[in-house]
Amino acid sequence: MIDRIFIKNSPTFKSLELDLKMGFNVISGASGSGKSVFLESILAIFGLKEPNADLVEADITIKDIDKELESLGILSEDKDLLTISIKRLNGMRYFINNQAVSKKKVNELTSKFAKYISAKNASELESEHALNVLDSLIATKTSDYEMLLENYKQDYKDYKLVLKELEVLREEEQNIANLKEFANFEIQKIEAINPKVGEYEELLSLKKKLSFKDKILSSAQPVLHTLDGLDSVVKFCENVGIETSAFLESATELRVEIERAIDEYENLELDTEKTLTRLEALGDLKRRYGSIEEALSHLNIQKQNLDKYNNISFNIESMQKKLSTLDKALKDKASKISALRKASLPSLSDLLTSYAKSVHLDKIELRLEKASLNTQGEDMLYIFLNKTDKQNLSSGEYNRLRLCMLCASTSIDKSKADKGEHVLVLDEIDANLSGVESQGVAALLKTLSTKYQIFAISHQPHMPLLSDSHYKVLKNKDNSEIKLLDFEGKVDEIARMISGDTPSKEALEFARKSLGK
Secondary structure: OEEEEEEEOOOOOOEEEEEOOOOEEEEEEOOOOOHHHHHHHHHHHOOOOOOOOOEEEEEEEOOOHHHHHHHOOOOOOOOOEEEEEEEEOOOEEEEEOOEEEOHHHHHHHHOOOEEEEOOOOOOOOOHHHHHHHHHHHHHOOOOOHHHHHHHHHHHHHHHHHHHHHHHHHHHHHHOHHHHHHHHHHHHHHHHHHOOOOOHHHHHHHHHHHHHOHHHHHHOHHHHHHHHHOHHHHHHHHHHOOOOOHHHHHHHHHHHHHHHHHHHHHHOOOOOHHHHHHHHHHHHHHHHHHOOHHHHHHHHHHHHHHHHHHHOHHHHHHHHHHHHHHHHHHHHHHHHHHHHHHHHHHHHHHHHHHHHHHHOOOOOEEEEEEEEEEEOOEEEEEEEEEOOEEHHHOOHHHHHHHHHHHHHHHHHHOHHHOOOOOEEEEEEOOOOOOOHHHHHHHHHHHHHHOOOEEEEEEOOOOHHHHHOOEEEEEEEOOOOEEEEEOOHHHHHHHHHHHHHOOOOOHHHHHHHHHHHHO
16 A cells, blocks of 8 residues: 655645555645645555656555565665655656666556556456456366366467477478588688687788798897807906806806707798688688687587478377367366356356445446467457447446456455555546435445555545545645545535535535434
8 A cells, every 4th residue: 555655846746745645645736736646646556557746655555565676776764665766856757765776667566556547548348457357266176277277278388389389390391501612601601711729820820920930040140149258258257256146047047948948949931822721711601600610619609400391290290189189178177167267157246236226327248259379278258238249338337347347456456455555546436426326436446446456536525435545636826736635525525516615404414414324
């Protein structure tokens, strides 16, 4: 749940800090007071709307959220608490626990516990979600159903992998002659050169030495002559009492090294043309593959590819058999899943219809139709209201039907057992509804509030009458504020919603009596 929200410099709030409550939270106020602006700030925290303030910050409590944060590489001091901040810093920047993140990452994290009922992104009535709800219902009655679903999903994943491999093999088979020719060409080229690791560098070093051979040898004799003349130096040192043993030892070692170098250069022979040709061939391999090591690695890969191409018919046949086995296993499991779904369809239909009655909707009909194999089996689940497809429903009917599906999902899904663990945001869900329809929506939201922390804007009195917390947005000259209403405040606001800015005595009495129930 959202424990606290802070908004600074939004279009209607200069500075707003609000401690929020669990359960059913209703927001009301005169038109233009800033209700939607406040709701947009909440949605911005979940990455569902663009931020409308210089700073929006919220403290949120979700059980064991530290595990989700850890998977995203975000530190957490409290295992159940996270703080999301959005700041205007040369553009909007997002933070989780003071660590910079992307808006996408915020949305990925919060989508696990926050839901927004709006005209866009309505997934509750799509086949995928409806099948998930139906599967959850079946799992409460059939102990091994979840295992059946998991096994099917794993088989489907394996099936798609094998199918992809088979498609690659078939593409290669169509072009097998060219592939074999190219593999043979590269193998022969590399093997013909027969490169050795380090050979290129050795030849370069040898070539460099050879280019200096004449220069080195021509300068060698003067150096040796200089060393021969050291006798006069030694004799002088002895006459003046200077120790020369170390000097003589070093001079002797130096002469040995110089003579060794001269000998090496005198015996240095190289077939220049052959060496240049070899360097060119090795250099070509380096340019093509990056290094001699990479060229040798590529040689092994092409040998493996050639072996695969030579055995491609066998590989395709083997892959086809594997695919056929997986296809049979998939269809067997999908058939069992479909049978269980068909048997449980009336139960889900009855559950949805029970919620539909409370919001004055006609009977809900569910149709399970066969589809091609997919991640959920071989079924598509379509929802009709009094035989009318969801695409042809009015916006009011559509949103109420979504609420019915949400209620059904929540009543089945035991993972939402803790009150306030999940957040549900609704913007004027009762707009354009009659009084009895609005009353039914309010009752459904009250039911949902046992599992969700709900935030809803309303212009009708039915939601405030059932709310756990009623907030009023008050617009001043150049700023708005939000006030949590006490009992008398609720009475006055509900009466205003019924009879206008000057509440009638009857409206006040009705509000007081209804709240007192």
